[in-house]
Structures are given as structure tokens and as C-alpha cells.
Amino acid sequence: MxxxxxxxxxxxxxxxxxxxxxxxxxxxxxxxxxxxxxRSRIVCSDGTSVNINGRTHWDWVFQNDQVVIHVIQLHxx
Numbered sequence: 268m269x270x271x272x273x274x275x276x277x278x279x280x281x282x283x284x285x286x287x288x289x290x291x292x293x294x295x296x297x298x299x300x301x302x303x304x305x306r307s308r309i310v311c312s313d314g315t316s317v318n319i320n321g322r323t324h325w326d327w328v329f330q331n332d333q334v335v336i337h338v339i340q341l342h343x344x
Contacts, residue, residue, distance in 0.1 A: 300334045307331040316342065 269275040286293070304310055310331055317326045323342040328335065 297336065300336050303334050304329055304331060304336065307333075 269277050310329055312327065312329045314325050314327045317324050317339065319339070325340050325342055327338040327340070329338070330336070
């Protein structure tokens with residue numbers, strides 16, 4: 268996305284470091300999204316497998332009419 272929009276090359280390591288630094292702020296937002304989902308009368312969900320670095324993970328999606336969250340977990344063999 269950075270390459271296409273801004274002609275900026277950024278490696279996976281740099282993205283990981285950026286997200287690690289942002290983690291405390293993201294945790295607050297995740298908590299707020301989860302709270303909204305838990306208060307909802309209807310929550311839709313779906314799951315699919317995704318390959319990350321050669322390992323199978325589950326990508327779970329939970330949403331209502333206002334918010335959506337993806338939860339990725341390592342698939343236990």
C-alpha cells in the first residue's frame with residue numbers, strides 16, 4: 268500500500284516495528300470494538316485458514332452493523 272500510494276518502500280520488519288510501537292494505542296481500540304460487539308444483539312462471524320510464513324493460522328472475523336474485527340490465531344495441529 269505504501270509503495271502504491273506514496274512510492275515508499277517499507278520492509279516487513281519496519282512494519283512490524285511500527286505496529287509493536289503502536290500496540291498500546293491499538294489495544295485500547297481493540298477493547299472498545301470488543302465491548303461494542305459484546306453489547307450487540309447480533310454478531311456475525313466467519314473463519315477461514317490463512318498461511319503466514321508457511322504456517323496455517325485461522326482468520327476469524329466478528330462483526331455487527333457498526334464494527335468488525337479480525338482475530339488471527341495459529342492453527343493447532
